[in-house]
Amino acid sequence: MKYTISGYLAAILVFGLAVSPAADGQESHFRGMMQELGRQMGRLSEGIMADDMVLVASSAISIADHPKPPMSERIRIVSELGTDATAFRAIDTEVHDTAMAIHTAAKEGDRVEVTNGFHKLVNSCLACHTRFRGRLRSTLTE
Numbered sequence: 001m002k003y004t005i006s007g008y009l010a011a012i013l014v015f016g017l018a019v020s021p022a023a024d025g026q027e028s029h030f031r032g033m034m035q036e037l038g039r040q041m042g043r044l045s046e047g048i049m050a051d052d053m054v055l056v057a058s059s060a061i062s063i064a065d066h067p068k069p070p071m072s073e074r075i076r077i078v079s080e081l082g083t084d085a086t087a088f089r090a091i092d093t094e095v096h097d098t099a100m101a102i103h104t105a106a107k108e109g110d111r112v113e114v115t116n117g118f119h120k121l122v123n124s125c126l127a128c129h130t131r132f133r134g135r136l137r138s139t140l141t142e
């Protein structure tokens, strides 16, 4: 908690940010980013089903390199999550690493590793949703 508050203050000092909530009901960048992840996940499963390793590799790299939400939203997430922010980041890193592994496996034509990675990736997406989605949905839109 102590870490979170000082991180929060440091971010304000460094970036001179005014942390004001988004306008009522306004769609967050974070949610738009998630919708894009959902689309890429669709392309990924399409690529696997069609045995199209080029599509698998390109969707996997888009997932691995997804953009970050703006600093103001990241601050809001971290201040809402407090000490749980570490777990949140760890799942995000897991998604990145798994998507990179799928990308590499697709380039090598290793279909077993692609499929194993896909299962792991779905589990990581859902692990974060189960744990944090409800909690952050209101934080990001209020």
Ligand code: HEC
Binding pocket: 028, 030, 031, 034, 035, 037, 038, 041, 063, 088, 089, 091, 092, 095, 121, 124, 125, 126, 128, 129, 132, 133, 134, 136, 137, 140, 141
């Ligand atoms: C580190 C946490 C985390 C990870 C990892 C994560 N998500 Fe999400 N996702 C969220 C949260 C939080 C929301 C709710 C956002 C909101 O409602 O504002 C969400 C919402 C979504 C939505 C719904 C967006 C909408 O319009 O309501 C989709 C689709 C989605 N995620 C796809 C994915 C996919 C695909 C992956 C894995 C490749 C993934 N997410 C990984 C946290 C995560």
